[in-house]
Amino acid sequence: MLEDHRRSRGVHPPALFAAYASTRLRAPLRPAVPLPPGLTETTGPRPAAERVLAAAADLTRDGAGEPLGERIVVAGRVVDEDERPVAGTVVEIWQANAAGRYSHPDDRHRAPLDPNFRGVGRCLTGADGGYRFVTIRPGAYPWRNHANAWRPAHIHFSLLGRAFAERLVTQMYFPGDPLLDHDPIAASIPDPAARRRLVATWSPELTEPEWALGYRWDIVLRGGVSTPLHAAEGPG
Amino acid sequence: MTRLETPSQTVGPFFALALPWAAGAEVVPPGTPGAVRIRGRVLDGAGEPVADALVETWQAGPDGRFDQAGFGGFAQCATGADGGWEILTLKPGPLPAPGGGVEAPHLDVSVLARGLLVRLVTRIYFPDEAGANAADPVLSALDDPAARATLVAVAEGGDLRFDIHLQGDDETVFFEL
Numbered sequence: 153m154l155e156d157h158r159r160s161r162g163v164h165p166p167a168l169f170a171a172y173a174s175t176r177l178r179a180p181l182r183p184a185v186p187l188p189p190g191l192t193e194t195t196g197p198r199p200a201a202e203r204v205l206a207a208a209a210d211l212t213r214d215g216a217g218e219p220l221g222e223r224i225v226v227a228g229r230v231v232d233e234d235e236r237p238v239a240g241t242v243v244e245i246w247q248a249n250a251a252g253r254y255s256h257p258d259d260r261h262r263a264p265l266d267p268n269f270r271g272v273g274r275c276l277t278g279a280d281g282g283y284r285f286v287t288i289r290p291g292a293y294p295w296r297n298h299a300n301a302w303r304p305a306h307i308h309f310s311l312l313g314r315a316f317a318e319r320l321v322t323q324m325y326f327p328g329d330p331l332l333d334h335d336p337i338a339a340s341i342p343d344p345a346a347r348r349r350l351v352a353t354w355s356p357e358l359t360e361p362e363w364a365l366g367y368r369w370d371i372v373l374r375g376g377v378s379t380p381l382h383a384a385e386g387p388g
Numbered sequence: 389m390t391r392l393e394t395p396s397q398t399v400g401p402f403f404a405l406a407l408p409w410a411a412g413a414e415v416v417p418p419g420t421p422g423a424v425r426i427r428g429r430v431l432d433g434a435g436e437p438v439a440d441a442l443v444e445t446w447q448a449g450p451d452g453r454f455d456q457a458g459f460g461g462f463a464q465c466a467t468g469a470d471g472g473w474e475i476l477t478l479k480p481g482p483l484p485a486p487g488g489g490v491e492a493p494h495l496d497v498s499v500l501a502r503g504l505l506v507r508l509v510t511r512i513y514f515p516d517e518a519g520a521n522a523a524d525p526v527l528s529a530l531d532d533p534a535a536r537a538t539l540v541a542v543a544e545g546g547d548l549r550f551d552i553h554l555q556g557d558d559e560t561v562f563f564e565l
């Protein structure tokens with residue numbers, strides 16, 4: 153297993169990607185030191201009780217009325233590289249509203265806030281690793297990375313996984329978005345096939361008649377690094 | 389392997405909408421006997437504070453076991469305008485190392501921020517564990533004493549200080565898992 157621990161090289165972006173300006177002063181310039189996974193890396197936090205209690209998989213129910221925009225279902229499975237389901241893990245998402253504005257005080261984009269949309273969701277995966285959110289399709293928004301720069305529509309995802317080594321924070325994109333090919337953040341992923349794995353697929357099965365379009369997006373966490381807590385706890 | 393891993397992307401500037409949680413920076417409540425406050429700043433390559441980072445820590449309990457009743461072992465703290473973060477926790481016990489030997493007490497750390505396309509991973513070791521640190525296989529694999537020193541917290545007025553230099557002469561050692 154130790155020989156495997158760097159097998160995912162090439163999947164993830166490099167630290168420094170000059171086209172994404174914020175990496176220039178933030179990316180470490182020394183090579184990362186290989187860390188053979190030990191107990192601290194192969195174990196991880198269980199979902200905190202308050203996170204589970206606050207589960208809110210329907211982002212369209214925050215206000216007195218319905219948020220504006222195109223209602224969508226985003227669903228899929230969280231699995232590892234061996235296709236084993238990652239059950240009972242917290243999936244957290246945040247996103248802009250349909251106009252491309254986050255309900256965050258630092259977002260200065262001149263687009264309207266939606267009093268009925270906060271853009272924050274959370275759910276627990278089921279026994280098959282499945283998750284499902286109901287939300288609004290986020291709008292594209294401008295950012296100051298370069299002249300006339302626009303982020304493609306995206307939803308931010310955060311997963312703790314089963315082990316510290318599995319922690320994943322990423323973004324889901326939408327199929328057919330013309331901005332995707334011009335986005336330095338997506339382009340930082342060196343392998344085009346890996347980049348495409350961040351793009352959801354429109355799904356007739358997930359689409360609900362007279363109600364919402366459905367998009368399928370599976371999340372694959374690295375495998376081979378999780379130790380069941382009972383094994384990590386030693387005798388007793 | 390039948391499925392290929394999902395690539396990482398930056399957490400962006402607005403993660404505070406969803407992460408972290410109130411009181412997420414306290415592994416143990418204030419007043420817990422033996423509680424230690426670990427604080428520090430996240431600084432960029434120009435020495436400027438990184439005010440939009442999220443620091444996460446994960447660790448064993450004092451007995452070297454993980455996620456026991458009353459001790460979750462996980463903390464999250466967003467940095468403030470000065471790049472500062474702090475957590476309240478208990479010092480973990482030593483652990484068996486994967487290749488044999490003993491790992492000195494340590495916390496694993498993730499740093500997430502705008503401009504970090506993949507989270508950075510580092511470790512916090514304890515300054516009062518010179519002997520255990522000298523025998524720790526991860527620390528002792530680092531030849532440069534200055535590099536090793538970036539991983540050891542500094543005692544400061546009863547607290548521990550652990551600054552994270554993302555880039556530059558004092559760059560913290562980051563790990564590839």
Ligand SMILES: [Fe+3]
Nearest residue numbers: 303306308400
């Ligand atoms: Fe965003």
